[in-house]
Amino acid sequence: LQWRVHMGDADQAADTELLAAAPDKWTASHRLRGISYLYVKCRYSQDVWSGMPSVGAVVKGRKLHDPRDGQSRWSDNPALVIRDYLTADFGLGADADEIDDATFIAAANACDETVSVNDTGGMQRRYWCGGVIDLDETPMSIIEKLVSSCAGTLVYSGGRYRLFVGVYRPPVLTLTADDLRGAVKVRTGLPKAELCNAVRGTFVDGAKNWQAGDFPPVTNAMYEDEDGEPLAKDVAFPFTTDSVLAQRLARIVLERARQGISVGFPGNFSLIRAAVMEPVRLTLPWLGWDRKAFLPVAWSFGPDGVDL
Numbered sequence: 001l002q003w004r005v006h007m008g009d010a011d012q013a014a015d016t017e018l019l020a021a022a023p024d025k026w027t028a029s030h031r032l033r034g035i036s037y038l039y040v041k042c043r044y045s046q047d048v049w050s051g052m053p054s055v056g057a058v059v060k061g062r063k064l065h066d067p068r069d070g071q072s073r074w075s076d077n078p079a080l081v082i083r084d085y086l087t088a089d090f091g092l093g094a095d096a097d098e099i100d101d102a103t104f105i106a107a108a109n110a111c112d113e114t115v116s117v118n119d120t121g122g123m124q125r126r127y128w129c130g131g132v133i134d135l136d137e138t139p140m141s142i143i144e145k146l147v148s149s150c151a152g153t154l155v156y157s158g159g160r161y162r163l164f165v166g167v168y169r170p171p172v173l174t175l176t177a178d179d180l181r182g183a184v185k186v187r188t189g190l191p192k193a194e195l196c197n198a199v200r201g202t203f204v205d206g207a208k209n210w211q212a213g214d215f216p217p218v219t220n221a222m223y224e225d226e227d228g229e230p231l232a233k234d235v236a237f238p239f240t241t242d243s244v245l246a247q248r249l250a251r252i253v254l255e256r257a258r259q260g261i262s263v264g265f266p267g268n269f270s271l272i273r274a275a276v277m278e279p280v281r282l283t284l285p286w287l288g289w290d291r292k293a294f295l296p297v298a299w300s301f302g303p304d305g306v307d308l
Helices: 016-021 078-087 101-112 139-148 221-227 243-257 269-273
Strands: 002-006 037-041 064-066 071-073 114-116 123-125 153-157 160-164 173-176 185-187 198-205 211-219 232-237 262-264 280-284 289-294
Touching: 002 016, 016 037, 064 078, 078 101, 078 139, 078 160, 101 160, 139 153, 139 232, 198 243, 211 243, 232 243
Parallel strands: 173 280, 198 232
Antiparallel strands: 002 037, 064 071, 114 123, 153 160, 185 262, 198 211, 280 289
């Protein structure tokens, strides 16, 4: 067995061994510049082998632009991966001025932070991302898979893409009755069909040759008692390569599913200060709320004001 590695350099030449082995198939013009590849040659013996071997490689992807220092380098930071897909010609092809780099910088910094992962003092980076994008999929499907690696949300607001990952962000403003133009609509709970008290699913197991595997389910006995029965939600983390990280992401999915209070806030034009995914506080005494934190998930502008 022999293998030859080519890294896709700009001055890459055709593989000399392949030229000699298949001159009618491979010529000096087959340089594959910009494309990394392996040339693998096997000598087969039916007395030794039961079939052709499966050939694979663990690879690092393309270099990514990092708006924090303006450099391009390999990275598995989810915020940089998502930003690269948005601007790449094989992705959405967004212009640089369509990217809200302030949110991507904050997201990248949050992903790089170290967090405690167990009671023994173990630490790991908050989020990282590893996998292969299949360009036959729709851009929406690709983005959904990428943001799953960081419990993230990607929004398009004010002509720019903005990224928010799963980390606490303090509210940026407080809204009161003075900001209302109509009655607040409150839903205090989720229908049972939308509830869950356990999250189970799959991730890409780096310890098992990067095959999909199950992570230990994340459960909450208190939530199960409240619901009266087990209610499991199935998820997939196709760009997550660590079981502990997959469990941490699953716990975020579970906790988000238990946030049953939703509010329709019909505001006056003072709400133009608010933005989707920018946390706010509500002070509404008749509901018993004093600077209660909420996360706007929709924003609409009308002739009479702004609705959150």
